[in-house]
Amino acid sequence: MMCCICRRDARGWGFAPELIGIRAPAVKQCSQRCQDITGKFKGMIDPNKHETNALAAAGISGGAFVEEIGKTDLASWTEQEWATLVDVIVTSFQDFLRQAYADDPPI
Ligand SMILES: [Zn+2]
Incomplete structure (x- = not known):
């Protein structure tokens, strides 16, 4: 699976928008940095x-x-x-x- 931010290999980080009430698929990230970016977008990956x-x-x-x-x-x-x-x-x-x-x- 690829990091939803930079498209490198995901390495154990993830973000589940449904946990904050947003209906969107869970996504994976390669790093804490990319997870933080995902969180700021609230998991929206358009x-x-x-x-x-x-x-x-x-x-x-x-x-x-x-x-x-x-x-x-x-x-x-x-x-x-x-x-x-x-x-x-x-x-x-x-x-x-x-x-x-x-x-x-x-x-
Ligand atoms: Zn990344």
């Missing part, structure tokens, strides 16, 4: 502005990698090129999200 912006940033990073290798036909990609693209996108998403929460934490 995409927020940080997640939407993180997806956009990840898309830009992925696009830059594609331009760097100069191959747009996915069928011609090596397994390593594909793995690197996924890594670039996921790492960019996570880095952007962590920085966005650090710069503009939920109230």
